[in-house]
Amino acid sequence: MGAQKNSPRASPMKKSTTLQHLFDLDSKSPTSSTLSNSTTISSKNSSLESENEEILTIISYCTSNYPVFDPNDSSSHQDLKRLKLIQLLSIIKTSKKPLNEQIFLPLFAMLSANLFRPLPPSYNSSVISILPDDDDLIATPMAVWPHLQILYDILLRLVINMDPKILREYIDQSFLINLLVLFQSEDPRERESLKNAYHRIYSKFTFYRSFMRKAMNDVFLHYVFETDMRHSGIGELLEIWGSIINGFTVPLKEEHKLFLMRVLVPLHKPKSMQVYHRQLAYCVSQFVQKEPVLGGVAVRGILRYWPVTNCQKEVLLIGELEELVENIDPEQYRKLALPICTQITKCLNSWNSQVAERALYVWNNEQFVKMVEQAMEEVFPVLVEGMEKNLKWHWSKSVQQLTENVKLMLQELEPRLYSKCLQRIDARQLAALHAEMKRKDKWERIEMAAAKNQLFQQPPHHNNTSICV
Numbered sequence: 001m002g003a004q005k006n007s008p009r010a011s012p013m014k015k016s017t018t019l020q021h022l023f024d025l026d027s028k029s030p031t032s033s034t035l036s037n038s039t040t041i042s043s044k045n046s047s048l049e050s051e052n053e054e055i056l057t058i059i060s061y062c063t064s065n066y067p068v069f070d071p072n073d074s075s076s077h078q079d080l081k082r083l084k085l086i087q088l089l090s091i092i093k094t095s096k097k098p099l100n101e102q103i104f105l106p107l108f109a110m111l112s113a114n115l116f117r118p119l120p121p122s123y124n125s126s127v128i129s130i131l132p133d134d135d136d137l138i139a140t141p142m143a144v145w146p147h148l149q150i151l152y153d154i155l156l157r158l159v160i161n162m163d164p165k166i167l168r169e170y171i172d173q174s175f176l177i178n179l180l181v182l183f184q185s186e187d188p189r190e191r192e193s194l195k196n197a198y199h200r201i202y203s204k205f206t207f208y209r210s211f212m213r214k215a216m217n218d219v220f221l222h223y224v225f226e227t228d229m230r231h232s233g234i235g236e237l238l239e240i241w242g243s244i245i246n247g248f249t250v251p252l253k254e255e256h257k258l259f260l261m262r263v264l265v266p267l268h269k270p271k272s273m274q275v276y277h278r279q280l281a282y283c284v285s286q287f288v289q290k291e292p293v294l295g296g297v298a299v300r301g302i303l304r305y306w307p308v309t310n311c312q313k314e315v316l317l318i319g320e321l322e323e324l325v326e327n328i329d330p331e332q333y334r335k336l337a338l339p340i341c342t343q344i345t346k347c348l349n350s351w352n353s354q355v356a357e358r359a360l361y362v363w364n365n366e367q368f369v370k371m372v373e374q375a376m377e378e379v380f381p382v383l384v385e386g387m388e389k390n391l392k393w394h395w396s397k398s399v400q401q402l403t404e405n406v407k408l409m410l411q412e413l414e415p416r417l418y419s420k421c422l423q424r425i426d427a428r429q430l431a432a433l434h435a436e437m438k439r440k441d442k443w444e445r446i447e448m449a450a451a452k453n454q455l456f457q458q459p460p461h462h463n464n465t466s467i468c469v
Contacts, residue, residue: 183233265301295328
């Protein structure tokens with residue numbers, strides 16, 4: 001009992017205060033949180049609406065006012081438009097949330113209105129083919145490039161950040177065709193931006209890949225077979241193709257092999273090939289590295305389009321042939337040795353010293369020598385005749401010296417065969433000399449017979465002198 005009396009007793013006042021406090025908290029908390037959340041949501045909505053309105057205002061201004069390609073606009077209007085484009089790019093870059101889909105339609109309409117413009121006609125000049133590596137000399141810089149650069153940055157940022165399924169409605173096939181047309185621009189900066197955008201679209205928009213490859217092929221074929229005008233963007237398009245080919249899996253599809261035969265090989269034909277030859281040679285070598293059997297197709301195609309009077313193209317093609325020999329299937333050496341060596345021999349006999357020297361330097365390539373070793377009997381007569389012709393007739397001392405070095409190498413490689421080829425050449429020259437002598441003797445006898453016949457057929461001369469009586 002004592003224990004019970006001394007035990008502590010809870011205070012009823014304290015208990016009721018604690019419960020009341022809990023009830024108050026329970027009743028007040030939802031209301032306050034709801035108010036707070038609603039305030040936050042409303043503020044966010046208002047900020048998003050204001051941001052969307054700001055973007056739409058900028059887009060509207062840049063769409064309808066002062067096209068970037070209009071030369072009649074004042075500089076102040078152009079500067080203001082450039083500032084607004086910079087502001088739009090900054091918003092797209094810094095936006096943490098995806099853009100509202102309502103913005104896309106006017107945004108792409110603005111991009112189309114400013115990017116897709118009439119280009120000046122490309123002039124066809126022979127100077128262009130002489131200066132393939134100097135973009136500053138062949139380019140025509142545009143005064144509107146500061147605007148175009150921002151527009152291409154906006155397009156690239158959209159392609160990188162947005163879901164392709166969302167953009168599919170706006171980046172359609174006609175949009176891609178219009179981008180391809182712009183590759184004819186004379187400004188290398190615009191072509192570089194186009195290349196980056198088009199390649200990024202190809203990478204992300206997988207459902208457009210087949211169409212984009214076909215569209216690029218149409219540009220190549222039109223350039224090769226249907227027009228003589230220069231196309232400034234062939235090199236950039238080939239750079240895109242180089243990356244695409246690099247991603248092909250082995251074995252290659254038939255479609256891709258046809259692209260090599262029907263598109264890449266004919267691209268060696270145009271006069272201005274040296275402008276884009278570096279990119280073209282890379283694409284061809286990628287195919288041969290993936291399937292060395294295709295080396296024969298590439299080599300025969302290049303030989304078919306070999307130039308006759310363009311020495312710069314000859315130098316480039318000799319280098320490409322040398323690279324292909326390093327990558328083709330060794331089983332094809334015997335089939336390709338004779339046509340390749342025949343063309344190389346024609347080149348080393350060229351009166352242009354640059355072509356002749358480049359053809360002679362090919363013999364420093366070990367793979368080329370190995371190819372020759374596979375077809376000694378067929379190749380040596382052609383080579384030996386070319387060497388002897390150079391040593392006897394070529395005007396350049398450096399070419400003669402290089403020819404002497406190659407001759408010594410070939411004699412060391414197969415001395416008996418080289419001597420045998422020399423004997424054949426001497427016998428052939430002697431036979432030709434005898435035939436020429438017989439021909440001259442025959443013509444002399446014909447001329448003598450004709451002279452005698454003419455003498456016998458002459459009518460007698462009558463003396464018509466009259467005697468006057």
